Amino acid sequence: MPNSDYLPVLTNEESRVVYYAGTEKPTRPGDVTAETPLSELYLNWTEKELPERERTKHVHRLHPYLGKYIPQLVEIFLRKFFTAGQTVLDPFAGSGTTLVQASELGINAIGYDISAFNVMLARAKTACYDVEIVEREIRDILARMEKLAQSITHTPHQLSLFDEVSTLPATPVTQAENVYLQEWFAPDALRELLCFRSLINDYQYQDLLRVILSRAARSARMTPHFDLDFPKKPQIEPYFCYKHDRICQPTTTALQFIRRYSLDTVKRIQDYARLRTSATTEIWHQDSANAHIPPIDGVITSPPYVGLIDYHEQHRYAYELFGFENRHAEEIGAASDGTSKKAKRAYQEGIINVFANVCRSLKPNGYLIVVAGDKHDLYGDIAAALDVRTEAIVQRHVNRRTGRRSSEFYESVFIWKKN
Numbered sequence: 001m002p003n004s005d006y007l008p009v010l011t012n013e014e015s016r017v018v019y020y021a022g023t024e025k026p027t028r029p030g031d032v033t034a035e036t037p038l039s040e041l042y043l044n045w046t047e048k049e050l051p052e053r054e055r056t057k058h059v060h061r062l063h064p065y066l067g068k069y070i071p072q073l074v075e076i077f078l079r080k081f082f083t084a085g086q087t088v089l090d091p092f093a094g095s096g097t098t099l100v101q102a103s104e105l106g107i108n109a110i111g112y113d114i115s116a117f118n119v120m121l122a123r124a125k126t127a128c129y130d131v132e133i134v135e136r137e138i139r140d141i142l143a144r145m146e147k148l149a150q151s152i153t154h155t156p157h158q159l160s161l162f163d164e165v166s167t168l169p170a171t172p173v174t175q176a177e178n179v180y181l182q183e184w185f186a187p188d189a190l191r192e193l194l195c196f197r198s199l200i201n202d203y204q205y206q207d208l209l210r211v212i213l214s215r216a217a218r219s220a221r222m223t224p225h226f227d228l229d230f231p232k233k234p235q236i237e238p239y240f241c242y243k244h245d246r247i248c249q250p251t252t253t254a255l256q257f258i259r260r261y262s263l264d265t266v267k268r269i270q271d272y273a274r275l276r277t278s279a280t281t282e283i284w285h286q287d288s289a290n291a292h293i294p295p296i297d298g299v300i301t302s303p304p305y306v307g308l309i310d311y312h313e314q315h316r317y318a319y320e321l322f323g324f325e326n327r328h329a330e331e332i333g334a335a336s337d338g339t340s341k342k343a344k345r346a347y348q349e350g351i352i353n354v355f356a357n358v359c360r361s362l363k364p365n366g367y368l369i370v371v372a373g374d375k376h377d378l379y380g381d382i383a384a385a386l387d388v389r390t391e392a393i394v395q396r397h398v399n400r401r402t403g404r405r406s407s408e409f410y411e412s413v414f415i416w417k418k419n
């Protein structure tokens with residue numbers, strides 16, 4: 001980074017760029033008010049200052065999702081720029097972090113996402129549940145699964161997925177999903193997953209059960225334990241596992257994951273139910289460049305980065321299990337499009353189209369808070385193409401040292417105001 005002493009730097013009258021030192025006290029989100037100066041924020045949390053269990057509190061860890069931003073960052077900007085009763089928009093809602101945090105503060109929230117799985121996940125997190133029914137339903141489906149497990153695990157492997165097995169109420173699978181699912185799951189694991197899937201229709205909170213099933217499926221895939229995010233091919237032989245530092249066997253069953261995630265889900269929903277308010281939350285499965293967005297007070301979002309993640313492919317198992325519509329071609333900045341000059345231009349156009357559409361529904365002087373890793377320096381041009389002025393750009397030093405994905409980079413928080 002250009003700034004060595006981390007003092008706030010004024011680059012010109014309009015745009016204020018602030019760098020933050022790593023020596024100050026981390027900002028506690030609950031202390032932030034509308035009056036807190038940006039220059040007093042300390043957002044460079046280390047792993048110790050903001051450990052993973054706090055970043056993944058309550059429903060934030062209902063299901064893994066690569067590319068989320070951290071809820072504490074969102075809470076700080078919600079507290080600074082919004083008040084209860086207002087409406088915040090996230091046009092790239094992803095796993096729903098903005099919407100979850102907004103509800104805690106009594107702020108209404110609207111989200112859009114192009115990925116059907118993400119929309120389901122965000123809805124499952126933000127729905128208003130009767131927590132007693134949640135617990136009853138999850139315990140009931142689990143008990144039924146346990147009963148059926150015997151018949152499932154004793155089923156000879158030679159049986160095809162299409163065979164009638166009276167004790168195993170797995171719904172038939174299509175030929176296409178048969179190919180993907182048979183390739184990535186051991187036969188018993190697949191039978192257990194399909195069995196759970198066939199029971200879901202008997203319950204009220206079906207999306208929540210789908211999230212449990214999807215999380216179990218993610219863990220039950222035949223992938224190395226250290227490569228759940230980007231597995232390249234099924235791992236069918238024993239392998240050396242970097243995560244556990246020993247030889248591990250490919251997973252053969254799913255029931256242990258279904259069990260674990262069922263109980264974990266009950267607890268997470270209960271925890272969040274104590275914090276959420278009656279503020280409204282809506283999430284739509286739409287391209288946010290074309291959506292008819294209702295009037296909003298402001299925006300907090302983290303757009304996809306250019307050429308980094310394929311958001312559909314990331315949860316392919318869920319698309320195959322549930323037959324969700326795949327709109328990968330409409331994803332902005334997909335990894336499969338790369339980071340060529342052409343891809344970067346298409347990315348800028350895509351992001352500009354979204355924010356131009358958003359600005360049509362944003363009140364004058366409303367804030368757009370955009371969290372982005374801008375290592376390709378694309379956001380100056382994006383801001384210039386929009387009807388906004390830059391109030392500040394806060395640089396956040398991201399320094400995580402967990403797992404094999406340890407990383408260190410800068411993230412920008414662009415604070416734009418609509419003209």
Ligand SMILES: C[S@@+](CC[C@H](N)C(=O)[O-])C[C@H]1O[C@@H](n2cnc3c(N)ncnc32)[C@H](O)[C@@H]1O
Binds near residue numbers: 098303305
């Ligand atoms: C960085 S992620 C957002 C993560 C989110 N802030 C969270 O914490 O979960 C970007 C999201 O933008 C979505 N997306 C990409 N192109 C889109 C489009 N044209 N319209 C709506 N959403 C889109 C992706 O599916 C992805 O979920």
